[in-house]
Amino acid sequence: RASGDGKPEKFQPPPKPVIIDKQKQRAERRFLSPEFIPPRGRTDPLKYYMERKDMIQRRKVFNIPEFYVGSVLAVTTADPYANNKTNRFVGICIQRGGKGLGATFVLRNVIEDQGVEICYELYSPRIQAIEVLKLEKRLDDNLMYLRDALPEYSTFDVNMKPVSRLDHEEVPVNKLQVRMKPKPWSKRWERPKFNIKGIKFELPESKMKEAQKWSQPWLEFDMLREYDTSKIEEKIWKEVNEELKK
Amino acid sequence: MMPIWTKSGEKHAVTLLKVQDCHVLRYVSKEESGGRTAKLLVGGKNVSPFYKPESAHQIFKEAGVPRKQKVTTFDVTDDAIIKPGTPLYAAHFRPGQFVDVTAKTIGKGFQGVMKRWGFKGQPASHGQTKTHRRPGAISTNKASKVYRGKKMPGKMGNVYRTTFGLKVWRINTKHDIIYVNGCVPGHTNCLVKVRDSKLPTCKKHNKNPPFPTFFADGDEKLPEDLFDEEIFQFTDPSVTY
Numbered sequence: 001r002a003s004g005d006g007k008p009e010k011f012q013p014p015p016k017p018v019i020i021d022k023q024k025q026r027a028e029r030r031f032l033s034p035e036f037i038p039p040r041g042r043t044d045p046l047k048y049y050m051e052r053k054d055m056i057q058r059r060k061v062f063n064i065p066e067f068y069v070g071s072v073l074a075v076t077t078a079d080p081y082a083n084n085k086t087n088r089f090v091g092i093c094i095q096r097g098g099k100g101l102g103a104t105f106v107l108r109n110v111i112e113d114q115g116v117e118i119c120y121e122l123y124s125p126r127i128q129a130i131e132v133l134k135l136e137k138r139l140d141d142n143l144m145y146l147r148d149a150l151p152e153y154s155t156f157d158v159n160m161k162p163v164s165r166l167d168h169e170e171v172p173v174n175k176l177q178v179r180m181k182p183k184p185w186s187k188r189w190e191r192p193k194f195n196i197k198g199i200k201f202e203l204p205e206s207k208m209k210e211a212q213k214w215s216q217p218w219l220e221f222d223m224l225r226e227y228d229t230s231k232i233e234e235k236i237w238k239e240v241n242e243e244l245k246k
Numbered sequence: 247m248m249p250i251w252t253k254s255g256e257k258h259a260v261t262l263l264k265v266q267d268c269h270v271l272r273y274v275s276k277e278e279s280g281g282r283t284a285k286l287l288v289g290g291k292n293v294s295p296f297y298k299p300e301s302a303h304q305i306f307k308e309a310g311v312p313r314k315q316k317v318t319t320f321d322v323t324d325d326a327i328i329k330p331g332t333p334l335y336a337a338h339f340r341p342g343q344f345v346d347v348t349a350k351t352i353g354k355g356f357q358g359v360m361k362r363w364g365f366k367g368q369p370a371s372h373g374q375t376k377t378h379r380r381p382g383a384i385s386t387n388k389a390s391k392v393y394r395g396k397k398m399p400g401k402m403g404n405v406y407r408t409t410f411g412l413k414v415w416r417i418n419t420k421h422d423i424i425y426v427n428g429c430v431p432g433h434t435n436c437l438v439k440v441r442d443s444k445l446p447t448c449k450k451h452n453k454n455p456p457f458p459t460f461f462a463d464g465d466e467k468l469p470e471d472l473f474d475e476e477i478f479q480f481t482d483p484s485v486t487y
Contacts, residue, residue: 043434046421047262051248057480078255080487102249125478125485126255 031066032237034096035103040227051100056243058123065130069093070138070174072156073107075120076129086128089118090158094143108146110155134163137173139197148185149178250415251478255485260415261430263438265422267292268334269311273327283321289314290437316437326458336422337460341474343414344448348439349432353404363397407431411445417472
C-alpha cells in the first residue's frame with residue numbers, strides 16, 4: 001500500500017455486499033390459466049370482463065390449482081346417485097379447451113382394462129375439489145393420441161399419492177415418447193398438421209415420407225393467423241392478481 | 247353467450263344483452279297512431295349526427311337526446327306513459343321475468359332451396375344428371391299454375407324475427423346488462439328489441455315489474471347485481487346433494 005504522495009489516503013470503505021435473495025428471484029414464475037385469454041373475434045371486451053369477474057369470484061371461494069396438459073389430477077364432484085354423494089376420478093389431463101366460464105379439461109385413465117375419459121368444466125359448481133397429484137408438462141398441448149397408444153401409458157393408480165415438489169422449481173417437461181398400438185388409429189397422428197412430438201413412430205420411412213405430403217409449410221408465415229397475446233396476457237395477469245389479493 | 251348454473255347443478259346457456267343509451271323519444275296517442283293502444287317511440291345506441299340530414303334530427307332535438315341508431319315503437323297502456331327524454335335502464339326488467347326478443351336475423355344472401363327451406367334435394371349418384379340441390383316439381387298438373395308463396399330460392403336472413411318466452415336470469419345495474427336464457431336472433435353486437443313476454447303461461451311470472459319503468463334518480467337503490475332465486479352465485483360454496 002505504498003502511497004507516492006506521502007499524504008494519508010482518505011479511508012475508502014469496502015464495497016457493500018450485494019445480497020441476492022434467491023427465493024424472491026425464483027418466485028417470478030407466472031402462470032395465467034389459458035381460459036382467461038380471450039379468443040380473437042368481434043365480441044365486445046365488456047363480455048370478457050364480466051366473465052372474468054365471475055371466474056375470479058369463483059376462484060376466491062374454490063381453489064383451482066395450476067396444471068398443464070400431461071399432469072395427473074384427482075377431481076371430486078357432487079353426484080346425487082353415488083353412495084357418499086361424491087365421485088372421485090383420477091386421470092391424466094389430455095386436453096384443456098374452452099374460454100371463459102365454459103373452460104373444460106378432459107381426464108383419461110384406464111380402469112379395469114377399459115379406457116375412460118371424463119370432460120369436466122373448471123367452473124362448474126358441482127366440482128368439490130381438484131388436486132394435482134403430479135404437476136408436469138409434456139411435449140404436446142393435446143394428448144388425444146393416448147387413445148391409440150398402449151394402455152400402460154394411460155393407466156394411473158386411483159390411490160396415487162401426490163408427488164411432492166418445491167414451489168419455486170420450474171415445471172418439469174416429461175420428454176416421454178409413447179409407443180403406439182398397431183395401425184389403424186383414430187386419427188393419422190403421423191401427419192404434420194398435428195405436429196406431435198411425443199410419439200415414437202415405428203412406421204417405415206416410406207410412410208413417414210408420404211405423410212409429409214400433407215405438410216403446409218406456408219402456414220407458419222401466414223401473418224393473418226398471428227395472434228400475439230403477450231400484451232393482453234400482461235393486462236389480464238395484473239387485473240386477476242389484484243382482484244385475487246383483495 | 248355464457249354458461250350459468252342453477253343451485254341444483256344444472257347448466258343453462260345465457261345471452262348477454264347490453265342496454266346502451268336508451269331514451270324515450272316521443273309519445274304518440276291512440277287516436278294519432280290509429281292503433282288500439284298508445285305508442286312510445288324509443289331510441290337506442292348513440293350515433294354521430296353528421297351522417298343524416300337536419301330533418302332527420304327533429305325527433306331527437308325535441309326529446310333533447312343525441313341521435314340514435316335505431317328507433318322502435320312499443321305499445322303502451324295509458325297508465326304506463328313516460329315523459330319523452332327519460333333514459334331507460336336494464337333494471338326495467340327483473341330476474342325471473344319472461345321476455346320476447348326481436349332482432350334482424352343474420353343475412354345469408356341469395357340461398358338455394360335446400361338451405362332456405364330445408365328441402366331434401368336429390369341423390370348424389372345413381373344416374374342423376376346435374377340435379378342434386380334443385381327443388382324438383384313446383385306444382386301439379388291440375389293446378390296449371392304456381393301458387394303464390396311457393397317456396398323457392400331467394401334472399402335468406404336479414405329479416406326481423408322474435409324468440410318468445412326467454413327467462414331473465416340476472417341483471418347487472420352497473421353496466422346495464424340483461425342475462426337472457428337461450429339464444430337470440432341476430433349476429434354478435436347487433437341491435438335487439440326486448441319486450442315483456444306476451445305468452446299466456448308467462449303472465450304470472452311478470453307480475454310486479456318496476457312500473458312504468460326504473461328511474462335511476464328515484465329513491466330505490468339497487469345492488470350492482472340482481473340474481474334469480476335459482477341461480478348459483480359464485481360467492482356460495484360448491485353444490486352438494
